[in-house]
Amino acid sequence: MRRFIVLLLLGLGAAGTAAVASAVPAGSNGGGRGGGDGRYSRGGGYFAIACGFSHRNQDDPIVFFRQPGRSHDHTYFGNTATNANSTPASLRATGETTCRLGADTAAYWVPTLFVGGNAVRPRGAIAYYLRRTIEPVQAFPANLEVVAGSAAARSAQSTRVTFWTCGGRTISSEIPTCARSNLRLQVNFPNCWNGRQLDSADHRSHLAYSADGVCPASHPAEVPALTLVVYYGVAGGSQAELASGGDFSGHADFVNAWDQDTLQRLVDRYLNRSRGRR
Numbered sequence: 001m002r003r004f005i006v007l008l009l010l011g012l013g014a015a016g017t018a019a020v021a022s023a024v025p026a027g028s029n030g031g032g033r034g035g036g037d038g039r040y041s042r043g044g045g046y047f048a049i050a051c052g053f054s055h056r057n058q059d060d061p062i063v064f065f066r067q068p069g070r071s072h073d074h075t076y077f078g079n080t081a082t083n084a085n086s087t088p089a090s091l092r093a094t095g096e097t098t099c100r101l102g103a104d105t106a107a108y109w110v111p112t113l114f115v116g117g118n119a120v121r122p123r124g125a126i127a128y129y130l131r132r133t134i135e136p137v138q139a140f141p142a143n144l145e146v147v148a149g150s151a152a153a154r155s156a157q158s159t160r161v162t163f164w165t166c167g168g169r170t171i172s173s174e175i176p177t178c179a180r181s182n183l184r185l186q187v188n189f190p191n192c193w194n195g196r197q198l199d200s201a202d203h204r205s206h207l208a209y210s211a212d213g214v215c216p217a218s219h220p221a222e223v224p225a226l227t228l229v230v231y232y233g234v235a236g237g238s239q240a241e242l243a244s245g246g247d248f249s250g251h252a253d254f255v256n257a258w259d260q261d262t263l264q265r266l267v268d269r270y271l272n273r274s275r276g277r278r
Contacts, residue, residue, distance in 0.1 A: 044131035047270040051077040052098035052124045056112055059084035062145050062203050062253050072151070073112040073243040075230075077125045079257060082107040088143040091257035099127075103262035107255040110185065110230055111151065111244040120232050128227040131271040132191055134213040137222040139264040140256045141193070147203040148189040148226075149251030151244040160209065162187045162250035164236070174247045175240045183236040184229055187252035191225035192216060203253075224271060228252045 053075065060071035061084055068084040076082050081094040086107065097105045108127060113120040131137050149162045156173035163171040163186055166178035175183070190207040192215035197206040208219040215222055234240070242249050256263075 045270045045273070046128055046130040047266050048129070049104050049127045050100045050124060051104070051108065051127060053077065053122050054080050054082070054098045056119065057083060060109075060253065061086040061107075062147060062199070062255065072245075073119065074109045074253075075112045075119075075122060077108045077122075077228075077230075078127075079105050079107040079255075082109065082255075086255070088145070088255055088257045091255060092259075098124075101262075103259040105259065106257045108228055108252065110187065110228070110252045111242040111249065113185070113232055113234075114241055114243060115234055115237070116239040120234055123231045123233040125228055125230045128229070129224040129266070129271065130191075130227060132213065132225040133210050133215060133222040135215075135222050136272040137191070137224055137267060139260065139267045140223050140226075140258075141198060142256060142258075142260045143198050144193075144256040145199045145203065145254070146189060146207055147251060147253050148187050149249075151249050151251050153248045153250075154246060156248055157250065160188060162252075164247075164250070166236075175236045177237040178235045181233050181235050183232045183234050183240070185232070185250055186227060186229045187250060189226040189228075189252070189254060190219075191223055192219035193221040193223050194219045195221040224267060226254060228254075 055076050056073060057076075058069045058071050058073050059082075060074060061082065064070040064084060066085055070084070078097050078099050079091045079094060080096040080098060081091060091107055092105055095105055104127075108125065113122075149157060159171055159173065163173060164175050165171050165184050165186065166176055166180070167182045167184060190209045192208045192210050194206050200206040208216055210222070241247065244251065
């Protein structure tokens with residue numbers, strides 16, 4: 001029997017923010033869905049949550065907690081209340097989200113893209129939750145905070161972590177000039193947790209990337225591989241740059257303020273059942 005997962009999509013074209021729900025075969029890459037390189041789930045399942053643009057500010061509640069205005073400019077998706085003072089508890093208490101699934105009150109953010117000195121308001125973003133490990137995964141622990149990619153990068157980062165695309169299978173470390181207004185940024189988060197910390201001093205080292213479907217001994221807890229794809233609705237080009245500096249500093253932040261029971265149910269249903277292991 002064919003297995004299906006639910007893809008909650010946001011209308012990112014000229015139709016604006018109309019939402020649709022469709023079924024996609026588990027383990028299907030959908031022709032590089034989300035603008036990636038097709039290496040999403042390695043035969044496993046995934047689910048995807050579409051989130052509209054929420055707001056911008058110069059805050060970063062992970063890196064510069066309770067220091068408003070200290071950061072470069074950020075663009076937020078999901079929780080509508082994210083600011084320098086936000087905690088997972090305060091985000092859940094607000095309960096407001098731009099995501100099409102109301103239970104996803106997590107906060108997602110990226111450095112703001114500027115073109116010719118003007119901030120770009122993205123059409124939206126899709127958060128993909130994937131399984132890239134042989135063993136089943138557990139939901140992200142409640143209150144987890146993590147950064148993927150480096151705001152300090154001034155040369156190409158690994159495309160395993162972040163890259164740009166115009167929507168096809170061609171990826172680039174530099175901001176491309178797209179033939180149409182379909183520039184996308186993709187950031188891939190690590191999927192192995194050390195099982196102890198909800199954050200770390202560098203906001204990264206409590207998680208690690210799996211290799212060949214196996215987590216390292218230092219980070220033995222398998223969690224979803226979160227991929228954030230931002231749809232900008234512009235062509236990019238030589239005048240485009242990130243607020244964190246240039247082309248290469250792509251990164252994203254995630255605070256797990258989900259309704260935890262709903263997140264666990266989605267993980268169990270779409271990520272773990274897809275391989276027949278629990």
